Amino acid sequence: MIQLSSPEDTQPEEEETEIPQSDEAREELVAEIEKELGNALIATEITPEVDVWARVTKEAWLDTARILLHRCNMKYFNFLSAIDWMPSPYGRDLDAQVDQPEPITPEEMSWGITGGETRFQMLARVHDPENHLGISIKADLEESDLSIESWSPIYPGADWHERETSEMFGIVFLNHPNPVNLYLPGDFEGYPLRKDFALLSRRIKPWPGIVDVEDMPGEESEDEEVEA
Amino acid sequence: MTDVTDTKQMAYIAAQAADARVNLEIETEGMTLNIGPQHPATHGTLRIVVKLDGEQVISAEPLMGYMHRGYEKLSEVRTYPQVTTLVNRIDWLGSFANEVPFILAAEQLMEVEAPPRAQWIRTALFEMSRIANVVLFLGDMGVQLGAVTPVFFAFRDREFILNQIEAVTGGRFHPNFDRIGGLRDDLPKGWIEETQGVLKRIRDFCDEIETLVVGNEIFQSRTRNIGVIPPDVGLSYGLSGANIRSSGVDWDIRRDGGVGLVHHELDWKVWTHPDGDSFARFWVRLQEVRESCTMIEQILDGIPAGPVMAKVPRIIKVPAGEAYVETENPLGVMGYYIVSKGDLTPFRVKIRSASFNNVSITPWLLKGVYVPDVISILASLYFILGDIDR
């Protein structure tokens, strides 16, 4: 049986997992992509037995889809979206009753797995339903030219995902069969999922902050563990 | 994947294409029909604009967004425990199942693992929300085809499952019971025995549906060879769950992936069907309800003793990182891609909901069918509007 994972117990477990595990299937997958894409593959990262990420150049975006489908047996289209890496200019201090009324200067941007260079990053995921492998693909997008090739000729399912991404982030998909808004009304202004799009309800209504701290089952209420 | 019915499916598609061509050549003036946003057959406010020639569909275009709630944006200003309240409302018929992948993704980032008892109870509730969800589909499919009686049986028997969920979580529809590191509470006394009785009722319900609906000749003539999805097309559109298994793709995340839930310790079977038509989708779901009963029975017999909550800080800060966890939800694959920057709130949450992908195939699928088949195909794809509009 699995140990009760309290902070004391998790320590040795973590040490065990730090021993580099081999994950042949995912390494082969990365090797295959690298062979086909060459320099267009910027970075990869494998978490053994869990997941794999790859970052490609914007130019190789469409080729990546083709390689994944035809060479790597990634028949299953999972999702496609984007990430805005700019920290929210409105702050997110949960103890404050309202957000900052005026935009604050964005801090330095920092990127997640496989790094990044630009504010906007494409994020897509495909899956191999026979060998049960999934891979997340990223690509940087220059803010001056927010356009990228559409995946829908290769994965028809990308159609709606790209329409959603387009209206939410303002990214233009080239060669998209039906580039109209999916959710938002046609005359909607702004791109809601960008970090500088203010969430109006947060601006006009006082926010209670953290109110849902609850006692652990079988424990008395104690405040010593609170780390704000 | 099977090749058994490939030729049949290709013939069907060719026939559809030929029909569409003939319609264009005659050049009769078509009619545009808005099915929805307020229409008895759309579960919620989906609107489908179909161009008709007589009763035959030339093109169909779903329009949605009438209920878009922006959960991805809202998640960015809520703490991790608060997000579960939101995601409860995505697939409102199987709410508990929505929480699980989010919690699992957060646990993966925090490198916390729920204690075994919590995992087992989680799996039981996960499967019960599947039953609560799919049982309603089994009844609702009848209504969409014009038979009103099955849905009353479905509502009647779903109530027992909801009562059991309520007994544990306190909520019939929106449990909000899953926590990072375990569960809110332990099982109430006497719950296991009661649930065993309820499972028997659900099995009886499945038998009833089998004789009342599946065995009915009209039902079969309305669903067989209607809305055939070849496996490759289904995969490229990202169909999941029973929709893709009924096209013969033997893929179930509960068996093939599955972190944090205990499906791999149970003895059960993944059902597939080679046909890929509306009937197959109904049939596979019916079998899945039975399979869920089997799973819950085994879980009830084998829940280990112990705590239901791991030691986690009172105020949860998730370490920086990215994680994608998906589970096999009642409607199909549901996953959360969480980007954390070590804050109290997630930096970005991408919600990959099953119905969104499942419905995106409709423009392809509805070409050339008749108006009544539009309804039966949509019903058999089985979507919840909250799962599309998030």
Add this chain to the structure above:
Amino acid sequence: MSVVLADLAYWQETTIRLVVGLLAVLLPAGTLVYLFLFKMMSFMQSRLGPMEAGPYGSLQLLAEVGKFLQKEDILPKAADRLVFKLAPFVVLISTFLLILVIPAGPDLWFIDVDTGIFLALAVSSISVIGILMAGWASSSKYSLLGALRATGQLIAYELPMVLAVVGVIIQAGTLNVQDIVLAQATGEIFGFGGIGNPFVITQFLGFLIFLIAVQAELTQPPFDMPVAESELVTGYLTEYSGLRFLMFFIGEFATAAIFSALAATLFLGGWYVPGLDVTDNLFNVIGPIILLGKTLLIAFFIFWFRFTYPRFREDQLQQLAWKVLIPLSLINIVITGVLKVVF
């Protein structure tokens, strides 16, 4: 009735006919709605149905009528006003004309014409015109689709219905409905006359075809495509509300009752029960009750199918009519004719 009314003035006779006619249409219709739509349907679907208005909800029907009367009478802006308002009456007229030919006792009938069954089948088609008017005048796409479906369906099922009745007519040797009842009462099956000759036994195939055709004529599931809620909202009824909807509703269930009565008359011996002499005056009293009993029996089957089956698709319905029912009823006519000549 003809005997009773013999000595009355014309206006008195007309008033009595009118009142009795209204009762004869509305009472069975109400019985059907309460007994089958409210109660039987509820029990089949494991619920109670109406329980509050009156004992076991028996006054629910009045409450429903009251509700419909209170509702706003909505007329769509783009509707063809005159046709829209006229349509429910046309449907009801067909229903009221149908009741004319059904005898409820040896001396109880509204009109006694020699071509009674012919008249009944002819006027039953009038409702199609009303439905088409409703669908067209509503200026709604759902209504139009529903009305067109209804027209196609009613035309397709008129034929097997008429052909199924032809078998009965050949066997009875008359078009007069009263004489058909008498033929069943006094007839004998291959020399055995103990129970008369209800044509359901010798014309069983015709009976089945007639029931299926009636189901389609009434647009009840599995043939309810014209009003298919899950597809066409409610088809030609979509834009109707209040009193006008109520009239369609009454028309639907009254027609169901009258077609059941017609089936009972043609195939189950009408007001006659074995054991009593046909000429017995008692039948003038118990005849209507017996007929109602037989009507409810037939209606039970109609509603049983209604609650159980999903609906066909439009093309499947046409296939059933033209490829199965019509050939079968033609075969039935041939066999009946041959046997009629042989015996």
